[in-house]
């Protein structure tokens with residue numbers, strides 16, 4: 001157990017010698033010595049081999065197995081790993097297929113298999129008897145009373161471990177389901193699952209779904225190719241899943257040159273704090289506890305209290321799990337295209353539903369800036385019009401150059417209108433803004449104006465304003481005039497993305513408001529990705545080139561005057577920090593409720609598109625928390641829009657937070 005709730009698990013399948021406990025015990029201990037995990041899991045009946053057949057009835061096999069069990073238990077005194085091994089175990093007049101949990105030099109408990117496969121290639125009912133409610137609560141091994149039963153949970157710090165054996169997972173209600181309801185968050189399975197065509201995929205599906213259903217980590221170690229090949233082949237499939245996601249897997253069968261001596265090990269750090277968060281949030285998980293009919297017994301493995309948020313606990317030097325730097329962006333995979341198509345489809349269908357409620361003649365108005373967000377909204381609007389067989393010309397694209405607009409984005413905006421065939425209209429907002437400044441007696445960026453000032457003369461004076469001078473009124477008047485013009489044109493399609501909502505990087509009652517916002521749950525990193533994806537997959541040049549140009553433009557509200565050379569001076573990421581970091585923080589905080597220290601730790605493990613100094617990461621996280629808390633008042637009244645990913649900030653749905661909350665405790 002390390003700080004931040006990481007619990008390291010190894011699922012291992014050593015080279016096995018059929019019916020030779022001494023050799024198997026040795027191979028098991030050699031593997032344990034090489035590992036530095038909190039828990040090491042071995043296959044079903046691993047101390048004898050699964051394929052011993054009628055030899056399971058031989059006294060010498062069972063005697064030799066017990067010698068090895070005690071030997072491995074004793075060796076566990078020299079390290080702090082929890083070891084789980086599989087063996088045949090005699091109880092009174094019968095033999096059972098069991099798992100023994102070993103820790104700190106002791107056998108801590110023994111769990112029998114509940115469901116014995118006795119069909120097709122399996123004959124377990126011939127050798128073993130299944131767990132029964134008549135089983136004794138303790139058994140004597142080497143003179144010690146050891147807890148015995150399927151009602152055992154092993155507690156180690158934040159980890160609560162439950163054990164099941166192979167076929168148990170294949171049944172309609174696996175024992176691990178009940179154990180999870182009783183509090184187990186680390187489920188382990190000792191298995192001997194032979195390989196047939198396609199069976200590995202089935203195991204993966206079972207693990208993913210059981211770990212997701214139980215909101216738990218699930219580790220699985222299956223017997224390897226050293227098992228008897230009289231009738232079957234065993235591929236040593238080892239897997240670790242967590243909450244519906246396969247973290248890693250290995251198979252001897254797929255090793256470069258697989259032989260009967262090939263061993264497999266897979267090691268991952270599972271995140272127990274993440275699981276605890278989801279169990280707390282997903283109330284229906286707890287509801288299931290009422291159906292529990294068994295009282296579970298807890299065996300405490302830790303020496304004293306051990307909580308993963310204790311500050312003196314150190315993280316391990318390297319984390320054995322991938323920390324995704326871009327949690328919102330679909331990964332390069334065979335499913336990439338269908339994922340992106342799905343996102344566009346969700347946005348589009350949502351918009352068609354809303355449009356279908358309006359008279360067909362209602363114009364759809366979008367402010368086209370030549371920036372990323374309005375471009376994505378336009379792409380969605382085009383799809384919606386095409387799907388509803390409405391003319392593209394029913395979309396009105398308004399370009400509204402102001403005091404900060406650059407030639408670069410103006411050209412992009414005009415090109416977008418031309419190439420997509422929508423109705424374009426340009427309104428220079430500078431005169432309207434100037435009139436507003438005069439009416440409210442505002443000196444834009446400190447410049448004195450009067451009735452003789454023109455838009456051009458003000459623009460000229462703005463060139464000499466020092467670049468560090470700010471003026472929120474100057475910015476917000478422009479943004480609000482644009483929205484006022486759009487609102488007078490029909491149904492206004494919102495463009496603001498989820499990252500801007502998280503940070504409050506929008507003007508209240510301006511770009512913050514619309515009739516419907518298709519980007520409401522799309523964070524900035526995903527907006528950029530989708531525009532690039534659309535460029536490459538749905539369009540041809542010159543539109544492809546144009547969309548890439550938009551995606552490569554620095555992100556900016558363009559509300560402050562451009563630099564002397566006409567380039568964008570007000571770069572959003574230079575003032576509030578990289579969206580790549582903010583989106584990472586947004587995901588870790590809203591999706592998992594992680595502490596500041598853990599978010600920083602994770603950020604340091606992630607491979608961002610550029611190396612960020614630790615001090616910059618810390619500074620940006622402080623900006624994130626400060627802005628996230630201060631700007632809930634903006635989120636509390638956002639327009640309707642669809643949730644498309646696992647995180648949404650809709651105040652009506654996913655994120656109900658008071659506008660007056662204090663961020664101190666989070667910093």
Ligand SMILES: Nc1ncnc2c1ncn2[C@@H]1O[C@H](COP(=O)(O)OP(=O)(O)OC[C@H]2O[C@@H]([n+]3cccc(C(=O)O)c3)[C@H](O)[C@@H]2O)[C@@H](O)[C@H]1O
Pocket residue numbers: 472475476479500504505506507508509511556557558559572630633659
């Ligand atoms: N807790 C609270 N509850 C209710 N009202 C609260 C409040 N805190 C402030 N306020 C009020 O709200 C006002 C602040 O909100 P607001 O008027 O929006 O103004 P504000 O958030 O101060 O400024 C807008 C920011 O968004 C940026 N922006 C604007 C437009 C587009 C983009 C873009 O790139 O997408 C970025 C712009 O550069 C500027 O930094 C305060 O003056 C105060 O009156």
Ligand SMILES: Nc1ncnc2c1ncn2[C@@H]1O[C@H](COP(=O)(O)OP(=O)(O)OP(=O)(O)O)[C@@H](O)[C@H]1O
Pocket residue numbers: 366367368369370371372373374375398399400401402405482495496511554555556557558
């Ligand atoms: N010059 C402009 N002409 C028309 N609409 C504009 C203009 N500038 C801003 N807007 C509208 O205001 C919205 C908010 O501006 P903002 O800068 O956040 O978005 P963007 O330019 O589309 O993308 P990005 O934030 O990535 O630069 C735009 O999406 C657009 O609808």
Ligand SMILES: NC(=O)CC[C@H](N)C(=O)O
Pocket residue numbers: 044117122165166167168170191192193194
């Ligand atoms: N050992 C077992 O319990 C094997 C049964 C399991 N259903 C399998 O097919 O792999």
